[in-house]
Amino acid sequence: xxxxxxxxNWDILRYNLYVFTPCYRICCKDxxxxxxxxxxxxxxxxxxxxxxxxxxxKYAIAVHDxxxxxxxxxxxxxxxxxxxxxxxLDEDGKDYNHQNCFDFLKMMAGNEYxxxxxxxxxxxxxxxxxxxxxxxxxxEKKCFPDGTDMTxxxxxxxxxxxxxxxxxxxxxMAATLANGGFCPITGERVLSxxxxxxxxxxMHSCGMYDFSGQFAFHVGLPAKSxxxxxxxxxxxxxxxxxxxxxxxDKLGNSVRGIQFCTDLVSxxxxxxxxxxxxxxxxxxxxxxxxxxxxxxxxxxxxxxxxGDVSALRRFALSSxxxxxxxxxxxxxxxxxxxxxxxxxxxxxxxxxxxxPGPKDRWGNMPIDEAxxxxxxxxxxxxxxxxxxxxxxxxxDADKESTExxxxxxxxx
Numbered sequence: 562x563x564x565x566x567x568x569x570n571w572d573i574l575r576y577n578l579y580v581f582t583p584c585y586r587i588c589c590k591d592x593x594x595x596x597x598x599x600x601x602x603x604x605x606x607x608x609x610x611x612x613x614x615x616x617x618x619k620y621a622i623a624v625h626d627x628x629x630x631x632x633x634x635x636x637x638x639x640x641x642x643x644x645x646x647x648x649x650l651d652e653d654g655k656d657y658n659h660q661n662c663f664d665f666l667k668m669m670a671g672n673e674y675x676x677x678x679x680x681x682x683x684x685x686x687x688x689x690x691x692x693x694x695x696x697x698x699x700x701e702k703k704c705f706p707d708g709t710d711m712t713x714x715x716x717x718x719x720x721x722x723x724x725x726x727x728x729x730x731x732x733x734m735a736a737t738l739a740n741g742g743f744c745p746i747t748g749e750r751v752l753s754x755x756x757x758x759x760x761x762x763x764m765h766s767c768g769m770y771d772f773s774g775q776f777a778f779h780v781g782l783p784a785k786s787x788x789x790x791x792x793x794x795x796x797x798x799x800x801x802x803x804x805x806x807x808x809x810d811k812l813g814n815s816v817r818g819i820q821f822c823t824d825l826v827s828x829x830x831x832x833x834x835x836x837x838x839x840x841x842x843x844x845x846x847x848x849x850x851x852x853x854x855x856x857x858x859x860x861x862x863x864x865x866x867x868g869d870v871s872a873l874r875r876f877a878l879s880s881x882x883x884x885x886x887x888x889x890x891x892x893x894x895x896x897x898x899x900x901x902x903x904x905x906x907x908x909x910x911x912x913x914x915x916x917p918g919p920k921d922r923w924g925n926m927p928i929d930e931a932x933x934x935x936x937x938x939x940x941x942x943x944x945x946x947x948x949x950x951x952x953x954x955x956x957d958a959d960k961e962s963t964e965x966x967x968x969x970x971x972x973x
Contacts, residue, residue, distance in 0.1 A: 586728040587802050588736035588745060605728035608674065609805055610681050612787035615666075615721045617760050617768065618734060622665050624756035625742075662721065669737045671746025673730035682723040689719060728803045735793050735801025738783075761795060765833075772812045772819075780822045781832035792818035796831050799847060858885045865893035865909075868902040873909070883913040890921040898927035898943065901936035910946045917946040 587600045611618075623632050667675045685692075692715055700711045726734070736745045738761060742752035752760075764783035769776040776784060783795045790807030792815050802825075806817035826832045830843040847853075861881065864872035873893070877883055886892055894915055897905035906927075909915045918926045928947060931940040 586732040587800055588732040601729065603728070603805075606674075608676055608678075608725040608727055609791065609807075610678055610722060610787075610789045611724050611726055611731070611791065612722045612789045614731070614785050614787035614789075614791045614793045615724055617738075617764050617783075617785045617793070618666060618669065619662065619721055620763065621738070621752050621756045621760040622662065624759050625753045629755060629759050662717075663724070665751070666724065666734070668747075668749065668751045669734045669744060670726065670730040671733045671737075671744045673733055673746070674725075674727050675730055676725035677720070678723045678725050682719055685719040685722055686716070689715065692718065726803075728805050731791065731793060731803035732801050735795050735803055737801070738795045739797055739799060739801045741798075761797060764795065769814055770812050772810075772814055776819070776822070780826050781834060782822070782826065784822065786814045786818065788813050790815045790818070792822065794822055794825075799831070854885075857881060858887050861885055861893050862887060862891070862896050865896040865902065865905055866900055868897070868900065868905055870904050870908050873905065874912075877913055883909060884915050884919065886919075886921075889923075890919075892919050892921075892927075894919065894927045895921060895925070895930055898936065898939050899930040899934055901931070901934060901939055903936075903938050903942065906939050906942055910942065916952075917943055917950050 586602075586605045620632070663675065663677070696711050696715050699705060705711060705714070733744065733746055737743065737751055738757055741754055742750055742757045744751050761783040764785050765777055765781075767773045768783060768785040770786060783797070785793045787793075788809065790805055790809060792802075792804045794802040794804065796802070804815060804818040804821050806815045808816050810816050810819070826835075828844060830845050835843060861873070861876055861883070864876065873883075884892055884894075892915070894906065894909050894917070897909065910917055918928065920926055928940065928943040931937075931943055
């Protein structure tokens with residue numbers, strides 16, 4: 562699925578007389594909870610500068626070393642709503658938020674490639690008049706700790722922006738944030754839980770320049786973009802992604818990177834608030850594990866056994882497969898028919914539109930269970946639905962009809 566998603570965003574783009582191939586690398590959890598490099602597409606071994614993508618990483622290091630309280634004596638937490646190079650302070654007279662260093666980044670990348678572009682550093686320093694102006698403004702407003710050498714701070718900033726990574730190494734950095742500060746490659750704790758939490762919070766609220774609000778609304782995931790065309794995307798507890806495609810929009814974000822992130826959350830329910838949408842029609846790869854499937858079947862069949870229609874209604878509204886089978890190929894309808902729970906049988910047939918005649922490993926159908934145990938009302942209902950049952954065609958109209966049926970059952 563992810564590979565198909567990447568293919569949809571794949572083409573060759575021209576930018577300033579150079580040809581760039583968009584590339585993506587995803588580092589995510591497997592079913593045992595270990596992080597693995599799942600998908601690598603494009604020129605993922607080509608180095609590029611992190612630029613502003615380094616800011617959340619540096620912020621995380623600062624909070625890890627000094628704590629949130631000390632760091633936020635000097636920078637705020639609110640997104641400014643202004644251009645990234647605007648000369649401006651917040652209402653408390655602090656700089657709006659920004660985000661040993663080389664070694665720390667190397668640890669976050671699991672000792673994969675982290676380099677340095679001296680040519681970029683020299684260029685940043687020579688053309689950094691705006692940054693120097695901001696630096697002097699911050700110095701005037703006493704935004705630096707006592708004794709700080711402002712020019713040295715700017716040199717460090719230019720150097721950080723000039724750090725080189727590849728999609729492969731940067732995806733591990735993103736996965737380290739997704740993994741609560743533990744590097745998924747080495748298993749080493751690199752960042753404290755506090756620093757990861759605060760970093761992801763700020764990435765979510767103001768990581769995408771002036772597009773941060775739109776990105777939080779449509780994608781709903783922590784991310785940070787840079788003018789080199791990179792987007793560092795974090796799906797907490799699931800995976801880290803690095804997209805690199807240099808063509809930028811007017812706000813300085815990668816055009817293809819934004820499209821990839823948008824398509825990702827349209828396919829998977831990774832948006833922070835997707836869990837509130839019962840019929841999102843999205844995949845949840847976090848539920849694919851065998852243990853979760855076993856629990857799902859047990860809960861479903863036990864609710865049918867006890868006649869708990871309310872629990873079954875909740876399962877249906879959360880898009881659970883109501884025709885799941887246990888190791889004997891028995892469904893919830895088998896169990897409800899055997900127990901004589903007429904309301905459960907009616908709910909499964911009318912609202913969930915389940916198949917009234919599935920066979921278990923012995924060839925028995927729900928109607929056989931009702932006959933064997935002498936549940937005549939259940940038997941009559943099953944006979945009625947068996948006579949008029951047609952295998953469904955999976956269309957959007959059918960799904961919408963099922964959703965309406967379920968919504969109607971909420972009122973009963």
